[in-house]
Amino acid sequence: MANWIAACAADDIDEEDVIRFDHGGRTFAIYRSPDDTFHATDGLCTHEKVHLADGLVMDDIIECPKHNGRFNYKTGEARGAPVCVNLKIYPVRREGDTILIELD
Amino acid sequence: MVIVGAGECGLRAGLALREEGYVGPVTLIGEERHLPYERPPLSKDILTDEQLLPPRIVRPTEALEAAGITLLLSSKAVSIDRAARRAMLGDGRALSYDKLLLATGARPRRLPQLDRLGERVLYLRGYDDAVALRGYLDRRSRLAVIGGGFIGLEAAAAARQRGAAVAVIEAQPRVLMRAVPAEIAEVVTARHAAAGVDLICGDGFAEIADTGNGLGISLTSGRRLEADAVLVGVGAVPETALAERSALAIDNGIAVDETLATSDPHIFAAGDCCSFPSPVYDGRRIRLEAWRNAQDQGALAAKNMLGAGLPIESAPWFWSDQFELTLQVAGIAEGATNVVRRDVAENAFILFHLAPDGRLLAASGIGPGGAVGRDVRIAEMLIMRRAIPDPRQLASPELRLKSLLAG
Known part of the structure; x- marks a missing residue:
């Protein structure tokens, strides 16, 4: 069953940036890409459990602030050392100014 | 392709050879008995966790097998026949190579005058060292750390988190003298003091004696301390013995050019063991003991062993976690x-x-x-x-x- 949750307003996130969103004891990272699309992943890096919302977004890549582990935040794919475990991604849609993510 | 040193640098090089499409044999030679593992947790989680965690393996055996990397553990390369392009192992085997990579890393600088004190004097570089140190981190333990550098301070933080009494003895007027500015060292100092670490700067040990059930430490200032063990963290030296025996150029580490080639074009060196001309700092020769550098240079060495001829591009970068x-x-x-x-x-x-x-x-x-x-x-x-x-x-x-x- 679809479980769409309002995560933030579109304007809460700068272009090519990321913010943190906590819900139901879990934590997520919500991204706005340079081409103005929105995306969501698990909040913590798969390497050492550091929050990715403190990381740097460059194009489609989120870089962990701790050890520079890189993921494609659109696909969740780990992109080179030290990370080798992919990041879980979540469907996102925009309704007006609201960004919603679908949780399982 | 033969890689001497099965740390993260050597392993990254081996994996990168495959990623670059190399299909010939790749042999990785490691002195330790463990699969290649991450060293940063040795002074952090491996010490602080209540349970003894296993080494954090970089890639499981199956992944190495799938990549076709032959891993020789508990093995040592003892000499290199450069003319014949063969590496000799301690057990008498000889491995022929087209290109050889030295990723031999660094080892802790030792204080030989403390050797007579036996097992109560500890160093921290490998997983087995961390396991030995864990024996002195519980609430009844008293740990003295010689050297207020990153290893000493991370271990001190971990020991306090486990409940041990900790003193850090640093000869310089403050901790992290060479590594960070005073303003940052002050934050570190305040945090350690708040946690109850006894930070003693501008002082050194005059004498350490075995008291039967511990160590008695006399400082040059006259102060006396007691400890169950001493952790020595006074820097590291590049592991250059094999390169020296092979008559390769040495200059604060195995000297390489901007493509990581040593003075022998068939032998490369990467990571903590080598000094290289830094492109960012106008070719100044530097040597780094850093995790990301080890990986970046391992990957670059692999490409250049295959003839890419690419120069080093990265800037130095490192981190430390304390509390x-x-x-x-x-x-x-x-x-x-x-x-x-x-x-x-x-x-x-x-x-x-x-x-x-x-x-x-x-x-x-x-x-x-x-x-x-x-x-x-x-x-x-x-x-x-x-x-x-x-x-x-x-x-x-x-x-x-x-x-x-x-x-």
């Missing part, structure tokens, strides 16, 4: 004449080190968790570009640092 604090440094501050401070969050700041001509040379930051990571990373990119940023913008928390990358 909830993370410290990160990008670049080398030497030669900076102007320091600009940027407050990025509560209890988190970055110092930018600028040359007389305004060029950004380095950035050092400290704060809880991942607070400084993003801006230190941006600083690193500015350093690589030899940027001359506006100091007022660097200091302004309202300005997104990332906007400077667009300029």
